[in-house]
Structures are given as C-alpha cells and as structure tokens.
Amino acid sequence: MPWFIKAKTERDSRTKLADEMWIKCQQCNAHVFKQDFINNLSVCPKCNWHGKITAYERIGMTLDVGTFKEINENIRPDDPLSFVDGKGPYREKVEQARQKTGLNESVVTGLGKINGTFIVVAVMDFRFLGGSLGSGTGEKILLGANYSYDHKLPYIVFSASGGARMHEGILSLMQMAKTCAGIARLNERKIPYISVLTDPTTGGVSASFAMVGDVNIAEPGALIGFAGRRVIEQTIKQKLPDSFQTAEFVLEHGFLDMIVNRGDLKKTLSYVLSFYNR
Amino acid sequence: MERELDFERPIADMEKAVQKLKNLTGDQKSDLSDQLDELQKKLIERKKEIYDNLTPWQTVQVARHPQRPVVHDYIDLVFSDFIELHGDRCFGDDRALIGGFALIGSEKVMLIGHAKGHSVEDNVNRNFGMARPEGYRKALRLMHLAEKYNLPVVTFIDTMGAYPGLDAEERGQAEAIARNLTEMARLEVPIIAVVTGEGGSGGALGIGVGDAILMLSHSIYSVISPEGCASILWRDASYNAHAAEALKLTSKSLLELGVIDEIIAEPPGGAHADPQRTADEVKTVILKYIKKISSRSPSKLVSKRFEKFAAMGKFTS
Numbered sequence: 147m148p149w150f151i152k153a154k155t156e157r158d159s160r161t162k163l164a165d166e167m168w169i170k171c172q173q174c175n176a177h178v179f180k181q182d183f184i185n186n187l188s189v190c191p192k193c194n195w196h197g198k199i200t201a202y203e204r205i206g207m208t209l210d211v212g213t214f215k216e217i218n219e220n221i222r223p224d225d226p227l228s229f230v231d232g233k234g235p236y237r238e239k240v241e242q243a244r245q246k247t248g249l250n251e252s253v254v255t256g257l258g259k260i261n262g263t264f265i266v267v268a269v270m271d272f273r274f275l276g277g278s279l280g281s282g283t284g285e286k287i288l289l290g291a292n293y294s295y296d297h298k299l300p301y302i303v304f305s306a307s308g309g310a311r312m313h314e315g316i317l318s319l320m321q322m323a324k325t326c327a328g329i330a331r332l333n334e335r336k337i338p339y340i341s342v343l344t345d346p347t348t349g350g351v352s353a354s355f356a357m358v359g360d361v362n363i364a365e366p367g368a369l370i371g372f373a374g375r376r377v378i379e380q381t382i383k384q385k386l387p388d389s390f391q392t393a394e395f396v397l398e399h400g401f402l403d404m405i406v407n408r409g410d411l412k413k414t415l416s417y418v419l420s421f422y423n424r
Numbered sequence: 425m426e427r428e429l430d431f432e433r434p435i436a437d438m439e440k441a442v443q444k445l446k447n448l449t450g451d452q453k454s455d456l457s458d459q460l461d462e463l464q465k466k467l468i469e470r471k472k473e474i475y476d477n478l479t480p481w482q483t484v485q486v487a488r489h490p491q492r493p494v495v496h497d498y499i500d501l502v503f504s505d506f507i508e509l510h511g512d513r514c515f516g517d518d519r520a521l522i523g524g525f526a527l528i529g530s531e532k533v534m535l536i537g538h539a540k541g542h543s544v545e546d547n548v549n550r551n552f553g554m555a556r557p558e559g560y561r562k563a564l565r566l567m568h569l570a571e572k573y574n575l576p577v578v579t580f581i582d583t584m585g586a587y588p589g590l591d592a593e594e595r596g597q598a599e600a601i602a603r604n605l606t607e608m609a610r611l612e613v614p615i616i617a618v619v620t621g622e623g624g625s626g627g628a629l630g631i632g633v634g635d636a637i638l639m640l641s642h643s644i645y646s647v648i649s650p651e652g653c654a655s656i657l658w659r660d661a662s663y664n665a666h667a668a669e670a671l672k673l674t675s676k677s678l679l680e681l682g683v684i685d686e687i688i689a690e691p692p693g694g695a696h697a698d699p700q701r702t703a704d705e706v707k708t709v710i711l712k713y714i715k716k717i718s719s720r721s722p723s724k725l726v727s728k729r730f731e732k733f734a735a736m737g738k739f740t741s
C-alpha cells in the first residue's frame with residue numbers, strides 16, 4: 147500500500163474511532179465522552195441538551211426493570227397508495243427504516259409498571275421515518291388506548307414525531323382523528339392519560355393525541371409546534387427567534403403543565419399518577 | 425367565466441360561439457337555431473368529457489377556482505334563515521371559520537364552515553379561509569351548543585389549511601385542532617362533514633370528524649398540499665402535478681380508500697359553472713344523511729363514529 151493511502155486509511159480509522167468515542171453536543175458544541183453522555187441518559191452534562199433516544203432506551207429508563215411486555219409488535223406499514231416520490235418507492239424507505247432500527251413501526255407499545263403502578267405505554271421512535279404518523283402507528287396508539295380502556299389502566303404516550311406520514315396520504319391524516327377517538331374514550335371512563343412531548347413533536351402529532359393529555363409534560367428544549375418554522379417565516383415574512391416553538395415557549399403560552407429533565411421523568415410520572423384517586 | 429383554467433379554454437371558446445349565435449336577431453336567428461341547439465349539445469358533452477377526465481392536478485385547480493361556490497354561497501343556496509354566532513368566548517372572533525343556526529329544508533342544524541371569498545378583498549378579510557385557534561375553538565363551542573340543543577352539525581370544509589402564523593402558534597393551533605378531534609369523537613349529535621373545495625390537512629380535519637364525510641366530485645382532501653409535498657419529497661415545488669397524483673387526493677380516491685361515504689356529483693363544467701344546481705345536489709345529499717343518522721341513539725351514534733375512525737388506515741400485521 148502506498149504511504150499516502152496508508153496514511154489516509156489510518157487517519158480515517160482514527161476519525162472513525164474518535165466518532166465512536168466522542169459526541170458533539172448539538173446545543174453547546176462541546177465534545178462529550180460518548181460513554182458519559184449515554185450514562186447521563188443522552189443528556190449533555192455541560193448544557194442539559196436532551197439528545198434523541200430510541201424507544202427501547204426510553205422504556206428502559208422509565209419502566210421498572212423487567213416489567214415491560216410489548217404488544218402489537220407485528221404491526222407494520224403497508225403501502226396503501228403505492229407511493230413513489232423523487233427518491234423512490236415508499237416500500238423501500240420502510241424496508242430501510244426496519245433494517246436500520248429493528249422496529250416495525252414508528253411507535254413501540256406495551257404494558258409495564260412505573261414504581262409498581264401498572265400502566266400502558268406508547269413510545270415513538272424518531273429514527274423510524276422521522277417518527278411519522280402512519281396507519282400502523284395510529285393503529286398501535288389506538289390499540290394501546292383501547293387496552294387502557296378495557297383494563298382501566300393509565301395510558302402514557304411519549305411523542306417524538308415530525309407529524310403525519312405523507313406517503314400514506316389521507317390515511318395518515320385520519321390517524322389524527324383515530325388516535326384522538328381513543329383518547330376521548332379514556333376521558334369518558336375517567337382513565338388517566340399523560341402525554342410526554344419529546345424532541346420533536348410537531349405537525350399532525352402535536353395537533354392530535356400529544357396535546358390533549360390530562361397532564362402535558364415536555365423535555366427541556368424539545369421542538370413543539372404545529373406549522374414548520376420555514377412555512378411560518380414565509381407566511382408572515384419575518385424571521386422567528388431561536389426560542390420559537392421550544393418547550394419553554396409552549397409552556398409560557400399555556401399548553402404544557404411542566405418541563406421535566408429526563409432524569410426526573412419517572413419520578414414525576416409516578417407522582418402525578420399517585421394523585422389518581424378513583 | 426371570470427377566470428378560465430387552461431383545460432377549460434375549449435369550453436370557453438364554445439361558450440363564446442354559443443353566445444354569438446344567441447346574440448343574432450330576427451331571421452338570422454331562426455335560420456341558425458338548429459345550429460345553436462347542436463352547438464349547445466356539443467358544449468355540454470365537451471364539458472362533461474373534460475370534467476370526467478381531469479387529472480388530479482387539474483382537480484386541484486378546480487377545487488381552488490376563484491369562482492367556485494364558497495360557504496356564503498351555500499348559505500344562500502342551500503340554507504335559509506342563517507343566524508351567525510360569533511366568537512370563541514376566550515380570545516376573539518375568527519372570520520375565516522364561521523358558524524350559526526340555520527335551516528336546511530325543514531331541518532334545524534348548526535352550520536359551521538371555512539369561509540373563503542371570491543374577491544381578493546374578501547379573501548384578505550377572511551384570511552383565505554385559513555382559521556386560527558379561535559376559529560377552531562368557536563367551532564367547538566358551537567358544536568357543544570348543538571349538542572345541548574339537540575341539533576345535527578353540518579360542516580363545510582374549504583381551506584388550504586390552518587393558518588401557519590406566529591400568533592396562531594402562540595395561541596395553540598395544535599391544541600385547538602387536537603381538542604376538536606377529541607371532542608368531536610364523542611359529540612352526541614349527528615355530524616355531517618362536506619368537503620366543498622380544498623380539504624387542507626389538519627385545518628380541514630379540525631371540523632371534519634363526521635358520522636358522514638361527503639365530498640363534491642371535484643374537491644380535494646389531502647394530508648399536505650401538492651406544493652408542500654413536492655418541495656419536501658421531490659425537493660422541487662414544480663413537481664406539483666406528480667405530488668397531486670401520488671397523494672391520491674381526489675374524491676374518487678378517497679372513496680376507494682374508505683375515507684368518505686359519498687361523492688356529491690357536480691354539474692358538467694364544475695360547481696362554478698352552475699352553483700344553483702350544485703347547491704341543490706348538496707342539499708339533497710345532506711338531508712339524506714341527516715335522516716339516516718338522526719335515527720341513531722346518542723350511544724349508538726358515538727360508538728358507530730368511534731368504529732368508523734378506528735377502522736381507518738391500512739397496515740400489515
């Protein structure tokens with residue numbers, strides 16, 4: 147191997163190793179030792195930036211060890227519109243997402259306990275097609291609500307989604323009504339429903355089940371809003387401040403009950419549920 | 425016709441020819457009356473042919489036609505004795521989304537609808553039918569009033585979408601729509617939703633959770649505008665027509681996908697060619713569904729509505 151190729155290869159593998167060992171915080175740009183970051187629940191120890199985590203990581207840090215039992219894990223996307231866009235068929239994107247994440251849909255649902263209290267939980271995973279709300283996602287969130295309804299168990303939904311899934315067209319839009327219909331039945335039977343909005347919760351997900359919790363909780367700095375920043379800027383022809391559509395902005399305008407650090411979420415959820423007096 | 429679309433040009437040309445013949449006087453006129461009849465017959469056929477074969481993107485243009493009937497036209501042509509009710513009792517009154525008591529035939533209903541206009545001035549005043557949170561909250565207030573007074577709710581959907589503005593975000597656009605979806609799911613009076621023009625995403629659905637969902641034949645209903653979809657998935661807004669095709673946003677597609685209950689036929693040449701005839705058809709179909717759905721008990725009504733929306737979507741398991 148010529149020396150310059152060898153040197154390049156060594157440099158590449160060194161960079162790769164560095165990438166594996168260090169993480170650059172997206173908020174303060176600090177380089178954080180990856181293991182420290184993970185041990186800190188994927189939160190930057192320097193500035194409290196909350197990085198995105200997978201559905202199973204969330205379940206691991208929220209539910210009591212060994213209590214999670216997944217339900218409806220085989221539900222996965224179909225391709226009702228035979229959708230093909232500029233980058234190829236929807237089917238291929240779904241396959242790639244399944245390979246990449248090991249998930250079948252953008253949400254994981256199941257049963258478990260939080261500090262001993264039985265609950266039903268749905269956790270969205272942003273890695274799967276941006277956490278978008280497809281028919282399978284809506285079905286799983288509704289079935290979770292139905293399980294809560296049938297067994298009178300509290301329902302907790304963690305959102306992480308860019309909104310509706312365009313590739314499923316109008317059927318994606320209808321998932322907003324479908325999931326809300328499930329939540330409406332919980333209200334009728336007076337079953338607790340807690341919504342946890344994580345980064346990001348926007349579009350059709352913010353405009354459906356995520357915003358109608360008995361208690362709406364968000365993680366610090368999470369992007370939460372209805373319309374996209376660029377669309378709004380084009381509409382009103384003015385630049386929006388960085389703080390626009392952050393959890394803090396939404397709290398200030400009255401649509402969240404609280405912002406809670408990831409490390410305190412389990413304790414907070416457990417405490418809120420302890421006030422359910424039925 | 426004030427503004428014709430590209431594919432309407434042959435129709436406009438024929439209409440001009442018909443008008444020319446009609447303007448003739450005396451002997452000339454009677455000599456050519458056969459020709460006039462023939463031309464008028466052909467005109468109807470041609471209109472029908474063009475409008476039966478619209479591409480999805482052409483349908484989008486018809487759905488947005490500036491002369492297409494808007495909610496105030498339907499208030500005049502379908503309903504009588506409309507009394508508008510204003511305000512959300514919280515922030516203000518949204519002129520982009522209106523509502524009030526109305527009679528359709530002899531049926532008393534609560535009418536709610538997005539309000540586009542025909543002129544630019546009218547549209548600016550109505551924010552082009554793009555509602556803010558106070559619009560959705562007013563709509564919900566009126567639906568609860570309808571429930572209290574035991575009136576069916578009839579909604580007319582015609583919006584590009586909920587208004588994407590700073591103030592709308594500050595006042596909770598997402599929450600307002602989410603609340604409507606949740607509350608409409610359990611409302612104990614019939615809800616009949618009619619998409620008359622553009623059914624634009626969450627802004628449409630925010631008054632669209634119906635026991636019956638109807639669409640005018642050349643209206644559209646979509647999760648995102650073709651332009652928005654093209655710029656995101658094709659990274660090029662000029663792929664509008666591709667996106668319109670891919671999104672399956674026509675009434676025919678929605679019927680096939682099981683989202684809507686019935687298509688309301690528009691006259692040849694589209695709703696804007698004959699608003700009265702369109703309105704008559706709208707009225708007939710709405711009355712049919714009011715009759716059908718009003719026989720359900722409140723608990724049956726709500727459980728059927730839940731089942732309807734629970735069944736929406738297509739997935740593998």
Ligand SMILES: [Zn+2]
Nearest residue numbers: 171174190193
């Ligand atoms: Zn940081």
